[in-house]
Amino acid sequence: MNKYLKYFLIFAFIVGILAAAVFFISSNSKSSITYETQKPFISSIEKKTVATGKVVPEDEVEIKPQISGIIEKIYLEEGAKVKAGDLIAKIKIVPNEQSLNQSRGRVRNAEIALNNTTIEYNRNKALFDKGVISSQDFNNLQLQIDQAKQELSNAQADYQIIRRGSAGGSATANTNIRATVSGTILEIPVEEGDQVIQSNNFNDGTTIASIADLTKMIFEGKVDEGEVGKLQVGTPLKISLGAVEGAELDAKLKFIAPKGVEETGAVQFKIEGDVEVKEDVFIRAGYSANASIVLEKKDSILVISEALLQFDKKTDKPYVELAVGSAEEQKWERKEIEIGISDGVNVEIVSGLTESDEIKQWNKTEPIKKGEEDEEGEEDSEESED
Template sequence: MNKIVKYILIGVLVIGALWAALFFIKSNSKSAVTYETQQPFMADIEKKTVATGKVIPQDEVEIKPQISGIIDEILLEEGVKVKAGDLIAVIKVVPNEQSLYQAQGRVKNAQLAVNNTKIEYERNKTLFDKGVISSQDFNNLQLSYNQAEQELKNANADYQIIRRGSIGGSAAANTNIRATVSGTILEIPVKEGDQVIQANNFNDGTTIATIADLGKMIFEGMVDEGEVGKLQVGTPLKITLGALEGTELDAKLKFIAPKGIEETGAVQFKIEGDVEVTDDVFIRAGYSANASIVLEKKEDVLVIPEALLQFDKSTNKPYVELAVGAEADQKFERKDIEIGISDGVNVEILSGLTEEDKVKQWNKTEPIKKGEEEEGADGEETEE
């Protein structure tokens, strides 16, 4: 019995030794990580920011009625180009009963005054012809008669305007809604039968149509407070439209808001830029757009890919690792550097490197094998 146990123990030890040997061989059979190098090079570099916003007409004019009433007829449609003076719609007047009654009363009073002064005028004219009264007295009576007739005309005109919206035969009737500027009709928010009111001290009035010149467009967007201080009026912009892929328009910054607006915890500043609209591109009002703005630009400077940078954990200063000796030796040493602007891909080198230096590239040249994925979570190998 003791011999059997002894043989079992010996067998277990032999198997364990073989397993340990195989594990050791497998662990040490992994190929060494080989790092490639890159050299700094000369290039142009730009630091950009992107402002999100929309493209809108420079001026939008709202057409409002001169009198309250009901839309009787709409003659044009949205999207139609118009000239100043073109008829857009016609309003049917629904007079206020109290105002209409008062206007009728003024007409009757004016008619009574005319009848009375007419009798006096005709009676005194006979006396004047006989030489009974002086010319001055007759002239005064004639003036009173003429004034009474004019007052009757004015009262009749007021009555017609209140009842129908215009005087019969007038070419500039208040009921005719005409374009005040040339452009494209963007919107007609009313329809036939809608009631509209004129502008007054307590109401802006009903908008019959909105007109704008689509040949004069501006970009309106928002910029973060960290970048607004680097902007200047006149800075060129590149406008890309979400609705028109591959279309890029030139623009110039013309306005930077002096006051910011807080949105989701960040302060944003409104900017505007004049867009150069070309004849081959039709831009609709309200297109969403992005404006690319160059904050800083340097030409022919020494740069390296930003992926080659490392940052010291204690000082947060940048450094790279340079190859020492032959590249096959895979020996590197740390080199502190000073960097300038970055475009997100390349970064400017102010000092610490030359074009002859070979900078360590941190990505592995071999794909990660299955079984090494868990080790990869601990970070890449770093030699200092």
């Protein structure tokens, strides 16, 4: 009886060990990973760049005075639409005392000279009528009196210009500041009572107002030197405005700067594009904008998802892994390929693949389950105690 009991106990012990081993292996083994595949497909790729900048009027005109003085009255406000010739402001003349005194003295001298010439003329005219002097001498006196009258007229006109700003007080007097072009008043940087300086050869003068046509706008932006070589005049642009949500305007590139400017370590080139303004979108001068520019475009080409690419660590050449055999076997073969342009999502396949190839799709890392976290935590704690 003891002999059979002994064999039974040995058998039970062996079975227990085998059961424990099976349980241990099954509890610690991980399920095999199954990879999915993707096939190349025919699509189109556009390689784009974005230029940041702003939308400004094509032509902006600054209105400056032709005479110095003080702003007496401003008749219009910023944002008003004007036509060429509309009155914007009026200047009150504050003449220079020295210039005014000199001009007044010139008028007085001209009057004295005219009176003296008139007396001489009247005396010699009586002699000429009696035939005492020749006609040539009398004609010289006639010329002198005409010149004296002209000099007096000029002196009086200069005096009026210094004193009032114009000689005749006409509607085109220098004291009236009028619009020189039609458009919208963008800015009036002066106020009533401000002193302004005239525009001359040595001074730009004080700006009374700036006017621009808001129906003719351009985009001004900058692009990096690595992309400017791919741009051509006439390239279409898509302009998106930061201040107008959802608005997208069409434009055409019309200017590329021949010289770049270094900014924060990178060379930037200025570009300009004519913007097609829509009637239902009101654009203010200076809106910040982004221009989307298509640098390169290819239609009906073989592409794959860029996430399928791998790169050799030594040669940095691209390759993919192709399925060999059936999908259940999960066998893969490395295949080097040649790629072309990319838009960040898909990449062009120049050579190395066909539409029938099955490409290995790398699975995303799965999160660790709660039970596995607890087991790993216990193991870490035991190791730290040891």
